[in-house]
Amino acid sequence: MAEVQLVDVEKRYGSFLAVPKQSLTIEEGEFLVLLGPSGCGKTTTMRMIAGLEDITAGDLMIAGERANDKPPKDRDIAMVFQNYGLYPHMTVAENIGYPLKLRGMDRKTREARVQETAEKVELQALLKRRPSELSGGQRQRVALARAIVRTPKIFLMDEPLSNLDAKLRVTMRAELKHLHHELGVTTVYVTHDQMEAMTLASRVAIMREGRIVQLDTPKKIYSEPADLFVAGFIGSPSMNLVEGRITGGRFEAPGVSLPVAGADRGDVVLGIRPEDLQLTDPGAAPISGKLYALELTGDSTLVTLRNGRTSVCTRGPADFEAPIDAPCTLAPKPGARIHLFDKQTGQRLDA
Amino acid sequence: MRKTVFWWVERGLLLLISTIVLFPIAWMFLTAFKRPRDAYSLSLDFSPTLSNFVTVFSDPWNLGDMVLNSVIVASVTVLIAVPCAALAAYSFSRFRVRGRKFLFFLILSTQFIPAVVIVLPFFLMFRSLGLLDTRLALIVVNLAIVTPFVIWMIKGFIDAIPTDSEEAAMIDGASRLRVIKDIVLPMAAPGILTSSIFCFILTWNEFLFALILTRRDAVTLPVGLVSFRTERGDLWELMSAAGVMITVPIFIMALLIQKHFTRGMTAGAVK
Numbered sequence: 001m002a003e004v005q006l007v008d009v010e011k012r013y014g015s016f017l018a019v020p021k022q023s024l025t026i027e028e029g030e031f032l033v034l035l036g037p038s039g040c041g042k043t044t045t046m047r048m049i050a051g052l053e054d055i056t057a058g059d060l061m062i063a064g065e066r067a068n069d070k071p072p073k074d075r076d077i078a079m080v081f082q083n084y085g086l087y088p089h090m091t092v093a094e095n096i097g098y099p100l101k102l103r104g105m106d107r108k109t110r111e112a113r114v115q116e117t118a119e120k121v122e123l124q125a126l127l128k129r130r131p132s133e134l135s136g137g138q139r140q141r142v143a144l145a146r147a148i149v150r151t152p153k154i155f156l157m158d159e160p161l162s163n164l165d166a167k168l169r170v171t172m173r174a175e176l177k178h179l180h181h182e183l184g185v186t187t188v189y190v191t192h193d194q195m196e197a198m199t200l201a202s203r204v205a206i207m208r209e210g211r212i213v214q215l216d217t218p219k220k221i222y223s224e225p226a227d228l229f230v231a232g233f234i235g236s237p238s239m240n241l242v243e244g245r246i247t248g249g250r251f252e253a254p255g256v257s258l259p260v261a262g263a264d265r266g267d268v269v270l271g272i273r274p275e276d277l278q279l280t281d282p283g284a285a286p287i288s289g290k291l292y293a294l295e296l297t298g299d300s301t302l303v304t305l306r307n308g309r310t311s312v313c314t315r316g317p318a319d320f321e322a323p324i325d326a327p328c329t330l331a332p333k334p335g336a337r338i339h340l341f342d343k344q345t346g347q348r349l350d351a
Numbered sequence: 352m353r354k355t356v357f358w359w360v361e362r363g364l365l366l367l368i369s370t371i372v373l374f375p376i377a378w379m380f381l382t383a384f385k386r387p388r389d390a391y392s393l394s395l396d397f398s399p400t401l402s403n404f405v406t407v408f409s410d411p412w413n414l415g416d417m418v419l420n421s422v423i424v425a426s427v428t429v430l431i432a433v434p435c436a437a438l439a440a441y442s443f444s445r446f447r448v449r450g451r452k453f454l455f456f457l458i459l460s461t462q463f464i465p466a467v468v469i470v471l472p473f474f475l476m477f478r479s480l481g482l483l484d485t486r487l488a489l490i491v492v493n494l495a496i497v498t499p500f501v502i503w504m505i506k507g508f509i510d511a512i513p514t515d516s517e518e519a520a521m522i523d524g525a526s527r528l529r530v531i532k533d534i535v536l537p538m539a540a541p542g543i544l545t546s547s548i549f550c551f552i553l554t555w556n557e558f559l560f561a562l563i564l565t566r567r568d569a570v571t572l573p574v575g576l577v578s579f580r581t582e583r584g585d586l587w588e589l590m591s592a593a594g595v596m597i598t599v600p601i602f603i604m605a606l607l608i609q610k611h612f613t614r615g616m617t618a619g620a621v622k
């Protein structure tokens with residue numbers, strides 16, 4: 001267990017700035033998720049912590065010690081690689097047992113540990129195969145097993161569940177969560193799946209173009225997104241974002257008129273989650289438009305309405321039915337959160 | 352399949368080329384089993400004999416000594432060149448050192464120097480060292496010739512191995528040397544074996560340096576062939592028997608390479 005600190009860390013590939021100067025502290029025993037679209041520097045950040053990538057500038061501290069120049073093997077880290085990094089000439093069992101072998105564990109204890117770990121990731125039947133005889137999802141589970149076969153100071157997991165089918169992904173997610181609870185090892189977890197991030201993380205760092213734009217608990221990220229990027233990225237279906245202006249204490253946009261707290265100004269984006277809206281009877285509804293699309297998701301129906309530039313979505317009852325283009329009205333639920341953002345900077349406007 | 356004109360032309364050309372290439376070899380193999388009086392006839396109607404092989408291995412030809420010299424020189428060269436070259440190739444492939452490309456070019460450029468240009472300096476050098484006509488001298492020279500080539504060859508194989516597995520091993524707690532032993536060598540093994548055999552063949556067939564640097568004690572097989580040109584004329588049947596002795600091991604190795612070469616290609620790493 002260890003605290004990991006990035007102090008003014010920067011990474012350049014030649015002249016390309018992959019991760020601009022920034023600081024980040026990962027608390028001891030924390031489960032930190034790096035979340036962001038592909039190419040935003042998640043893997044790079046993780047590889048710097050692992051010692052596989054030179055740090056261009058700044059300090060990396062592991063358990064209070066500067067680790068910039070420490071070779072990977074001395075960092076006591078276990079890592080799941082995005083592209084697995086398996087040993088093709090070894091069997092699955094040998095792959096999983098390799099970190100133990102390097103630590104001089106005797107054969108018998110090793111085999112028992114491997115067996116136990118293989119069961120956790122449902123690989124018992126495949127222990128004698130070689131990686132080339134496995135499917136992508138199975139290879140990923142070997143990579144995962146190799147990481148969790150021992151208890152390191154830090155876990156680094158780079159999209160460890162990305163190639164599993166939906167059902168197994170949910171099982172593994174629970175397995176990882178339990179493992180973290182059990183061992184309490186500091187974990188950095190990379191994903192581009194917000195569901196994974198929300199369910200696993202103690203804190204989520206949302207990254208964009210190499211920069212961490214918000215670092216908060218999943219709850220906070222959901223309820224108080226720092227800017228338009230986070231607001232649009234988190235939540236499914238994503239938050240409704242409506243461009244308009246504030247006049248006389250009301251937000252005005254085509255088909256929308258809502259009381260808000262805030263000084264009069266133009267160029268404002270109002271955000272409200274589909275979960276915070278409900279269908280209402282026609283009348284003096286604050287949001288009105290024509291029905292644009294209906295999508296049945298099983299337990300509910302996604303209702304999208306349009307009015308000029310405004311497009312707003314909400315969840316309606318599963319049996320909701322109406323013809324396309326029918327007039328449709330919505331209102332915020334009691335206690336609904338309304339977010340306001342500056343259209344130019346994208347920053348959250350706090351009342 | 353319809354046998355078009357093109358098909359016939361193609362087969363015809365292949366047959367022609369094979370004949371041209373294989374004729375001397377076939378001729379050599381046949382002559383090796385002929386009696387001296389049959390040696391000059393092209394007839395296939397002769398009673399084969401092993402007497403030529405007996406003759407070349409006995410006095411005054413003593414081909415056995417030459418076989419021993421060749422085996423020792425080629426084996427020791429391989430045993431020294433390949434491990435050194437493998438480590439050098441790994442470094443060239445993996446470490447981003449300043450001037451790496453230039454250094455690699457420098458090593459390769461030694462291959463562009465014609466042997467005849469340096470054979471005399473080598474002769475003078477070994478003479479002053481008192482190493483003329485020794486296997487050691489031949490080994491040193493062959494190492495100089497062969498090592499750059501083997502570095503280049505093995506580097507190609509190592510370049511083709513993705514670094515992911517090595518990185519994973521380092522994270523798992525392996526030192527660089529341990530990574531080489533546990534990960535790189537097993538994965539590069541088919542390539543290294545192929546390179547070793549190439550290296551052996553090159554050394555085995557080396558003629559010019561062996562001709563100039565040896566006289567009696569350290570003579571290798573290719574040079575030994577020359578001794579069958581005597582005042583009494585060329586002893587073709589003996590030369591052929593010796594030729595067979597040179598060629599057969601190489602044939603076998605070429606076959607081995609072929610098998611391992613295809614395996615080396617398919618063993619490929621795993622994404």
Ligand SMILES: Nc1ncnc2c1ncn2[C@@H]1O[C@H](COP(=O)(O)OP(=O)(O)O)[C@@H](O)[C@H]1O
Nearest residue numbers: 013016018036037038039040041042043044045
């Ligand atoms: N070895 C490299 N050389 C140059 N650019 C790289 C290298 N590795 C990654 N990058 C660039 O750095 C950026 C971040 O990459 P990465 O950390 O892999 O993103 P992510 O894991 O978030 O998808 C990308 O724009 C990528 O093209």
Ligand SMILES: [Mg+2]
Nearest residue numbers: 039042043082
């Ligand atoms: Mg990545």
